[in-house]
Amino acid sequence: MSFFSFGQSAEIDIVLNDAETRKKVEHKAEDGKKDKYFLFYDGETVSGKVNVTLKNAGKRLEHQGIKIEFIGQIELYYDRGNHHEFVSLVKDLARPGELTQSQTFDFEFTHVEKPYESYTGQNVKLRYFLRATISRRLNDVVKEMDIVVHTLSTYPELNSSIKMEVGIEDCLHIEFEYNKSKYHLKDVIVGKIYFLLVRIKVKHMEIDIIKRETTGTGPNVYHENETIAKYEIMDGAPVRGESIPIRLFLAGYELTPTMRDINKKFSVRYYLNLVLIDEEERRYFKQQEITLWRKGDIVRKSMSHQAAIASQRFEGSSSIESKMQAQAQAQAQAKEDGN
Amino acid sequence: MGGCEHHQLGETSDEKGQVLLSRFSLSQSPSGSSELKMSEPTVADTRRLNSKPQDLTDAYGPPSNFLEIDVFNPQTIGVGRTRYTTYELRMRTNLPIFKMKDSCVRRRYSDFEWLKNELERDSKIVVPPLPGKALKRQLPFRGDEGIFEESFIEERRVGLEQFINKIAGHPLAQNERCLHMFLQEETIDRNYVPGKPQ
Numbered sequence A: 001m002s003f004f005s006f007g008q009s010a011e012i013d014i015v016l017n018d019a020e021t022r023k024k025v026e027h028k029a030e031d032g033k034k035d036k037y038f039l040f041y042d043g044e045t046v047s048g049k050v051n052v053t054l055k056n057a058g059k060r061l062e063h064q065g066i067k068i069e070f071i072g073q074i075e076l077y078y079d080r081g082n083h084h085e086f087v088s089l090v091k092d093l094a095r096p097g098e099l100t101q102s103q104t105f106d107f108e109f110t111h112v113e114k115p116y117e118s119y120t121g122q123n124v125k126l127r128y129f130l131r132a133t134i135s136r137r138l139n140d141v142v143k144e145m146d147i148v149v150h151t152l153s154t155y156p157e158l159n160s161s162i163k164m165e166v167g168i169e170d171c172l173h174i175e176f177e178y179n180k181s182k183y184h185l186k187d188v189i190v191g192k193i194y195f196l197l198v199r200i201k202v203k204h205m206e207i208d209i210i211k212r213e214t215t216g217t218g219p220n221v222y223h224e225n226e227t228i229a230k231y232e233i234m235d236g237a238p239v240r241g242e243s244i245p246i247r248l249f250l251a252g253y254e255l256t257p258t259m260r261d262i263n264k265k266f267s268v269r270y271y272l273n274l275v276l277i278d279e280e281e282r283r284y285f286k287q288q289e290i291t292l293w294r295k296g297d298i299v300r301k302s303m304s305h306q307a308a309i310a311s312q313r314f315e316g317s318s319s320i321e322s323k324m325q326a327q328a329q330a331q332a333q334a335k336e337d338g339n
Numbered sequence B: 001m002g003g004c005e006h007h008q009l010g011e012t013s014d015e016k017g018q019v020l021l022s023r024f025s026l027s028q029s030p031s032g033s034s035e036l037k038m039s040e041p042t043v044a045d046t047r048r049l050n051s052k053p054q055d056l057t058d059a060y061g062p063p064s065n066f067l068e069i070d071v072f073n074p075q076t077i078g079v080g081r082t083r084y085t086t087y088e089l090r091m092r093t094n095l096p097i098f099k100m101k102d103s104c105v106r107r108r109y110s111d112f113e114w115l116k117n118e119l120e121r122d123s124k125i126v127v128p129p130l131p132g133k134a135l136k137r138q139l140p141f142r143g144d145e146g147i148f149e150e151s152f153i154e155e156r157r158v159g160l161e162q163f164i165n166k167i168a169g170h171p172l173a174q175n176e177r178c179l180h181m182f183l184q185e186e187t188i189d190r191n192y193v194p195g196k197p198q
Helices: A303-311 A320-338 B056-060 B109-122 B150-168 B177-184
Strands: A010-016 A024-028 A034-040 A046-054 A061-063 A066-076 A083-094 A097-099 A103-109 A124-134 A141-149 A162-168 A172-178 A182-184 A188-198 A202-215 A222-235 A243-249 A259-262 A266-278 A283-293 B011-013 B019-021 B067-077 B084-093 B102-108
Touching (some): A010 A124, A010 A141, A046 A066, A046 A124, A162 A188, A172 A266, A172 A283, A188 A202, A202 A243, B067 B150, B084 B177, B102 B177, B109 B150, B150 B177
Parallel strands (some): A182 A283
Antiparallel strands (some): A046 A103, A066 A083, A066 A124, A124 A141, A188 A243, A202 A266, A266 A283, B067 B084, B084 B102
């Protein structure tokens, strides 16, 4: 903002080229307010236009250069002065000079690396943003535009179940099982609790999802625990031999993918906490880490694609005969799927 | 007899002699299944995990966590200034850690205080509070019976019952000799050796 009313000042506006088609997602700000931002993935190009609008028509704007930056940075709340930039790209839009009228500048950051997911937490924030700057002698004109980055994974090759026998000697023995150790954000946790020995008076049992955000290194490590979900799975006293099922849908909760040692600055990990509470409000619990990952949207395969796959099963055959057979098969299979 | 057309299964011929194909049944592929399998599931499998069927004697038998302690039948013993009240403590349990499944002892308030101190010193548990000591009631020149007032004894009885049931059910307290001595031995040996029950 210019303090000199008789000078020239300008407004900057950043517009993406694919603003019409690019998807927007909701992201929570530091103060808890939700807003929508353009969604990007690793490797995607970020391109658009910087519109510089002069406020006072007719007057010239002198400047020391106009540039646009693409920045990915980590900010620790207890150390606000230091921003850790892990991505920093810059494009010069104009050499030092003057603008006589409002002008638009094109920019393109090609195939930008975005290695981490955007994250706003209790003690740390990781964000990506575009920053356009008109450098001036006394005060720069700056405009920032935040974007959100998601990191995608595919189904892990190895995804063993978690199965363990735990308890207190002669008092309580249970065997718990969760069907996987790695879950995507819209997955379902399917499991069971099997009671081998019950010598305490259990009142109810619940499973909690705990998020642990770790910041700092060495002796200055700080863990912030947050209970994301509390889900009662049993009400009443169980006896030996009883099996209690677990079915917990993750899509209903605010979760992020597991983040391990991001740029050596922070981690976000998730734990399932199985808690049994007895008649005297005593709590018996077992915590187990799970890995959360983000799945990309699946595009449904079309009919003709399915027919093409089926026809490939008739080796080397390109005759009309086998293609008709293949399509008949695919149609029969599709009918079956639809039922 | 007119023109009799003979048709072989799967073949019909029209006047031009072309062979029209009739519908073939689905053939089995070498893998034994004609299904097209997707490489990734689109809907999560939420079926329950397999579990062993429960033994009926476990399902309908008495639970293995039975523990009930009654504090009742207060009796004031002695005369004058040396009077004190004792309470009957009846414990019924099927927990294997207790030697007697049914026991009965008499205890006074200071015995409960002793137990509380022993547990606070030797175990890691947070011991619940006892009903008050009521020192004011022990001062002279009161209009009532002081600590032998019926309503006060009843109040104290309830508090002691809550206290002992809470403590006796704690797995860590069950591992202390003082608790077993308090609940099941006729007299408390204050010179005992603290530790695990034999």
